[in-house]
Amino acid sequence: MVKAKEFIETAVNEIKETVGKNKVISACSGGVDSMTATYLVHKAVGENLIAVFIDDGLRREGEPEFVVQTLRKSGINTRSIDAKKDFFQALKGKTDAEEKRKAFRDKFYKTFGKVAKEEKVRFIVQGTIKADVIETVQGIKSQHNVLQQIGINPEIYGYQIVEPLKELFKPGVREVARELGLPKEISERMPFPGPALSLRVLGEVTPERVTIVRKATEIVEEETADLGTFQNFAVLHNDKATGIKNGNRVYGNIITVRVVISEDAVTAKAKDIKYEKLFNIAKRITEELPTVVRCLYDITDKPPATIEFE
Amino acid sequence: MVKAKEFIETAVNEIKETVGKNKVISACSGGVDSMTATYLVHKAVGENLIAVFIDDGLRREGEPEFVVQTLRKSGINTRSIDAKKDFFQALKGKTDAEEKRKAFRDKFYKTFGKVAKEEKVRFIVQGTIKADVIETVQGIKSQHNVLQQIGINPEIYGYQIVEPLKELFKPGVREVARELGLPKEISERMPFPGPALSLRVLGEVTPERVTIVRKATEIVEEETADLGTFQNFAVLHNDKATGIKNGNRVYGNIITVRVVISEDAVTAKAKDIKYEKLFNIAKRITEELPTVVRCLYDITDKPPATIEFE
Numbered sequence: 332m333v334k335a336k337e338f339i340e341t342a343v344n345e346i347k348e349t350v351g352k353n354k355v356i357s358a359c360s361g362g363v364d365s366m367t368a369t370y371l372v373h374k375a376v377g378e379n380l381i382a383v384f385i386d387d388g389l390r391r392e393g394e395p396e397f398v399v400q401t402l403r404k405s406g407i408n409t410r411s412i413d414a415k416k417d418f419f420q421a422l423k424g425k426t427d428a429e430e431k432r433k434a435f436r437d438k439f440y441k442t443f444g445k446v447a448k449e450e451k452v453r454f455i456v457q458g459t460i461k462a463d464v465i466e467t468v469q470g471i472k473s474q475h476n477v478l479q480q481i482g483i484n485p486e487i488y489g490y491q492i493v494e495p496l497k498e499l500f501k502p503g504v505r506e507v508a509r510e511l512g513l514p515k516e517i518s519e520r521m522p523f524p525g526p527a528l529s530l531r532v533l534g535e536v537t538p539e540r541v542t543i544v545r546k547a548t549e550i551v552e553e554e555t556a557d558l559g560t561f562q563n564f565a566v567l568h569n570d571k572a573t574g575i576k577n578g579n580r581v582y583g584n585i586i587t588v589r590v591v592i593s594e595d596a597v598t599a600k601a602k603d604i605k606y607e608k609l610f611n612i613a614k615r616i617t618e619e620l621p622t623v624v625r626c627l628y629d630i631t632d633k634p635p636a637t638i639e640f641e
Numbered sequence: 642m643v644k645a646k647e648f649i650e651t652a653v654n655e656i657k658e659t660v661g662k663n664k665v666i667s668a669c670s671g672g673v674d675s676m677t678a679t680y681l682v683h684k685a686v687g688e689n690l691i692a693v694f695i696d697d698g699l700r701r702e703g704e705p706e707f708v709v710q711t712l713r714k715s716g717i718n719t720r721s722i723d724a725k726k727d728f729f730q731a732l733k734g735k736t737d738a739e740e741k742r743k744a745f746r747d748k749f750y751k752t753f754g755k756v757a758k759e760e761k762v763r764f765i766v767q768g769t770i771k772a773d774v775i776e777t778v779q780g781i782k783s784q785h786n787v788l789q790q791i792g793i794n795p796e797i798y799g800y801q802i803v804e805p806l807k808e809l810f811k812p813g814v815r816e817v818a819r820e821l822g823l824p825k826e827i828s829e830r831m832p833f834p835g836p837a838l839s840l841r842v843l844g845e846v847t848p849e850r851v852t853i854v855r856k857a858t859e860i861v862e863e864e865t866a867d868l869g870t871f872q873n874f875a876v877l878h879n880d881k882a883t884g885i886k887n888g889n890r891v892y893g894n895i896i897t898v899r900v901v902i903s904e905d906a907v908t909a910k911a912k913d914i915k916y917e918k919l920f921n922i923a924k925r926i927t928e929e930l931p932t933v934v935r936c937l938y939d940i941t942d943k944p945p946a947t948i949e950f951e
Binding site: 428469533534568569570571572573574575576578580582587588601603606609610612613617618624625626627628629630631632633634635636637639640641 | 738779936
């Protein structure tokens with residue numbers, strides 16, 4: 332890629348040209364991609380930008396507060412929308428991965444569309460990056476933020492999408508984030524999928540099940556923070572398994588731990604975590620989560636697996 | 642325990658006393674427990690023993706032929722019953738672990754009961770060991786071969802159960818097996834559950850799904866034969882996950898690999914297999930089984946998990 336500074340200059344000019352004096356909304360999930368896109372647009376349009384954080388109930392522990400505070404500290408107009416009930420309602424009873432993605436995507440666009448109407452904007456910024464575009468075109472991923480690339484008319488949702496990062500891979504995005512002066516917790520943070528923890532709850536997504544995977548995610552992130560790996564997370568299975576708690580036979584939950592090395596998410600390698608650490612993760616998860624009796628570690632590269640399970 | 646030789650002497654006398662000149666059937670799954678019990682009873686009653694191998698369609702690759710040949714080579718009267726269709730019919734549509742165990746157990750006893758009637762026997766030998774008894778009494782396990790211990794009247798099945806190994810733990814059983822001159826492939830072999838691969842197919846047990854887990858089991862056993870671990874196997878999940886095969890996004894099967902160190906199956910530790918070996922197992926399973934996109938490794942001890950998943 333061209334140097335971050337030049338990239339930013341060009342992107343800012345292009346955004347100014349596209350958006351003009353109009354108001355813009357930036358969809359902010361808290362990930363490095365959407366945050367970098369937001370800061371880039373803020374640099375271009377200043378007060379005309381409204382960053383919107385949709386609290387879908389599917390974020391990591393402490394994430395909604397962290398994202399909103401970070402944006403506001405940087406002087407960005409920020410709206411936080413509590414849509415937890417709406418998302419859980421939309422996901423209720425759905426167990427198929429594609430149906431869940433679709434339900435999330437539809438709810439996401441509808442919620443944004445509503446805010447966009449309220450704010451009377453025509454432009455919405457999203458943090459789509461090159462890996463998303465490639466995989467969506469190849470049919471490997473059904474990405475909620477690259478509608479234009481796959482030929483779906485975004486006008487049915489009532490707004491036009493601006494994607495300033497779509498020519499960059501992840502390392503390029505991080506360079507831009509650093510150059511824009513984003514906090515290190517953002518510029519260096521791990522990727523997190525748009526549909527968030529809903530992809531990490533196999534089977535039906537309920538508030539109770541999201542709470543389990545959120546806690547397991549927190550443990551995995553704490554225990555693997557020193558590894559410098561690309562992505563570290565937990566998945567709650569729909570399958571159950573036998574175990575023993577307090578001397579009694581129980582039929583409990585299964586958590587899989589996934590830690591991968593990758594440059595750009597297009598390919599990835601399962602990490603050879605030291606067993607002492609790995610067994611300790613299993614111990615913490617089964618001790619701190621009363622319903623969990625079993626922990627598995629994902630030993631598959633991408634391909635043939637994907638990084639996420641859904 | 643007392644020495645194997647003395648144990649055998651006492652057991653043989655007791656069996657002779659119990660059984661007298663009657664005919665006996667021995668339920669032979671092929672595991673070290675049932676094989677040792679069978680050889681012990683054969684030593685006591687000789688020609689009056691009929692070893693019965695029920696082919697339930699749920700055994701490991703090559704297992705039915707191996708068990709029957711081994712018994713016959715040792716001069717033991719052996720009947721092999723093809724009950725594959727019956728067992729799959731009984732398991733059809735059942736997804737709950739306890740329902741599956743119950744369906745297996747009922748079919749097992751009915752099939753044996755039928756043979757016992759044909760052969761006009763009153764006694765049936767089973768390879769119950771002490772760990773089974775302890776865990777059934779504690780409610781940790783629902784074991785199909787310890788009915789008497791949990792107060793179920795075996796007479797409803799039409800015969801009486803003889804369990805000569807119920808005072809021994811696994812290492813004691815192996816000593817007895819060696820002393821009785823069983824082939825090393827039997828005396829040193831890994832434990833294998835009575836309900837066999839049906840416990841290793843989470844969700845519905847169909848011939849197609851058993852074929853997948855059987856092949857995965859074969860790969861795991863081949864690759865871990867040198868480890869000297871207590872039990873090594875594969876589990877097919879009911880959950881599915883995304884993956885990439887031949888460049889296309891697919892929604893495929895998940896296999897978990899389980900390898901544990903244990904003395905007596907009452908407690909167990911997940912084995913710290915070298916990653917080179919572990920990743921190679923994942924590679925072979927996802928390459929040799931077209932529907933499998935993801936391999937997991939079980940990192941949980943017993944407790945809080947059990948060795949098997951169901």
